[in-house]
Amino acid sequence: MRPELTLPTGHASSPTDRRLNALLRHLSSSSSSSSSAMDTNNSISPSPTSAFQHDSVFSHVVQAPEDPILGVTVAYNKDPSPVKLNLGVGAYRTEEGKPLVLNVVRKAEQQLVNDRARVKEYLPIIGLAEFNKLSAKLIFGADSPAIQENRVTTVQCLSGTGSLRVGAEFLAKHYHQRTIYVPLPTWGNHPKVFTLAGLSVKTYRYYDPATRGLNFQGLLEDLGSAPAGAIVLLHACAHNPTGVDPTLQQWEQIRQLMRSKKLLPFFDSAYQGFASGSLDADAQSVRMFVADGGECLAAQSYAKNMGLYGERVGALSIVCKTADVAGKVESQLKLVIRPMYSNPPIHGASIVAAILRDRNLYSEWTIELKAMADRIISMRHQLCDALRARGTPGDWSHIIKQIGMFTFTGLNSKQVTFMTKEYHIYMTSDGRISMAGLSSKTVPHLADAIHAAVTRVV
């Protein structure tokens, strides 16, 4: 690998001189002169200390493909059109198209800043204890027997992604089954998170393109034929990307099937409160499973429902059969976390804890949360009405039937490309739009674009 080069001539830079002198010192027994090394030993192979730059050991590294969701925003930012619309990433926007900091978050943050007694010490490996307790109560219900019996271990993690990854790494190490079933389709990052954690990923049928609703039969068949003990990823509410959720009755059937096959539920709860506007209603699926006394995992994110996207606040809970087991599981979770990032970040969790523990702030939060959810529901109705008013061919009722931030429009990738090119509408190529990116002002433009795409592009 080392090229044979002659010494460079006329080299003036002192680092090179120093290196060459160092080289000479090693090769000759007497101390070297301080003169340039040019006129000495010509049989030296100079490559280790020459100015010639070796190739980086990473020169074979290729550019990674862009994340499809974040790539949408990148493309949007480049577009100079004044009517451009970003319906890609699921971050909430106001009617004015601006990001939103919840008032209650501002208040909590100001409290933290003003409290001069606060310090920036390391959190414990599993994070802020109060945050963990409050998070468990939020998802499982304050009166959950699992909590009261100390059968739940909750660890603070970096938003939903971090909670999923820590949970999956724990399963890959300690659980007897290394296959996880994810719905088809699911959030694009799910398969990557699970695969890198050491699990193998399979899918179960979920979305029915024909009805733009749930393929319940297919779901039951696929889960029914999964090997006993397999892990099953369930979106707690507001399925991403389809917005299609099982009804409570369907959830009950899913629960019965899973318990009979000893399948392990792993909930991803990223939209609690955002789907219906009610925190309790949006946690029903999870609580149903916990109520039957069985075990499960739940990943929670505060990115959307508290608008804390960038602060990376989340929690992983594992509900166990006994308090003793929960304690052992918690100790093993620490071993996953410590070599990953040692301990979680303090800021976001402190904000969440401040809000959840204070009755007034909590109440204010629920109001702001409902307002966000209501605005999204209103956008759904407006878009549906606008399409019907234009006589756009097709049944658009799924727009109001689907739940949460996203609508799976049913548009194909050609139609999506058309809409981006002609109407400057940015969305993921699977036809998913983020309703949070819409406003009353921009609904007509989107409706025009969809109408054009459906009538002109097949």
Added chain:
Amino acid sequence: MRRFFTSTARRRCSTKNIAWWDHVLPAPKDPIVGVTEAFHADSSPNKINLGVGAYRDDEGRPVVLQCVREAEARIAGSRFLESNSAAVSSKMVEESVKLVYGQDSDVVNEGRFAGVQALSGTGACRLFAEFQRRFHPESRIYLPDPTWSNHHNIWRDAQVPAKNYHYYHPDSKGLNFSALIDDIKNAPDGSFFLLHPCAQNPTGVDPTEDQWKEISYQCKVKNHFPFFDMAYQGFASGDLEKDARAIRIFLEDEHLIGCAQSFAKNMVLYGHRVGCLSILCNDSKQGAAVRSQLQQIASAMYGSPPVHGVLLVSTILSNPDMKSLWIEEVKMMLYRIQKMRTTLQESLENLDSPLNWENITKQVGLFFFSGLTPNQVAQLAREFHIYMTRDGRISMSGVTTGNVNYLANAIHEVTRSSKEETKILCNIGA
């Protein structure tokens, strides 16, 4: 809720399910974090925590730097919602890498590097380890003996095997330089070596400038990949530039290094998890490619780092007044540590300890690698309520004017109580 279920449903309740986690054993406690836990459990008024390397003032209290308070007041409420505004993150990365590579560094100006923010030093090391595994799957990492205990966990969990190289000489309590050089020479060409650029953790023993030049030269001959874990810039000499000297030597020798940086200690931002990983490349295009791969790895682990800490660091480093204030505050912290070193050494000498304690002031950084045996460490905890890691590493930031005499007495007690151990220490102390 069970009473609302039908009897059919109740038969399917999971009371008879396999308990999935019965086989899960309780995990061993982390050696460093476990010390703090033991300390908290102790109710003695005399207790001293010399475990984790988190800075304390002379009253034994954690501090918040003034520059951080100012930055925080400035950014409160002006939050960035999405996972990192690109401008903020690249600003923070640029300012961070300038600290290690130099304000006028060509490498930085020409963009010949890949830089990403990371979850403090741990996160930066883990990102690199995962990247190393992905693109050099057959490689291993050479770690100094001893090193921070979590280094072993990090590379193990990234599935990169580790090997030790000689570093600390327990007899001289200094650097085992010749053995270190031998290990560099004997390792296969193109090996990955982890180096602490200053204030080595746990030993506090750093190579001299000449020794660094030799290490750099030998690494160049062997085409090794040098990876620096810079966790204590500013805590070795008080001078940020001086503490980066080792890295600059390697840059002058045109190594394409990797570097993990932590702002936990020198900005007292432990809980915010702010750090940076950089890898030097041949050109900016390669830098972009490497960066994209690092982001992919991060994205499947935690998405992106928390924005609050990133904003704080970026604000402080980009604002000349705040940066000057920060540099001064780092010096102040170090001066207190150095004063405690001097005081502890003097106290032990005044107690007529037969042992040689000059290493207290010879070693640099936050830690004093005391040479105390595990038995002596246990005795200190048991009888004196003084807590440190089993390897005898003492975090000097836990020492105050108020407790230094108590500590000196305690150390004196345990080191003269065992004749055998004392004899050994005496013989090698000179």
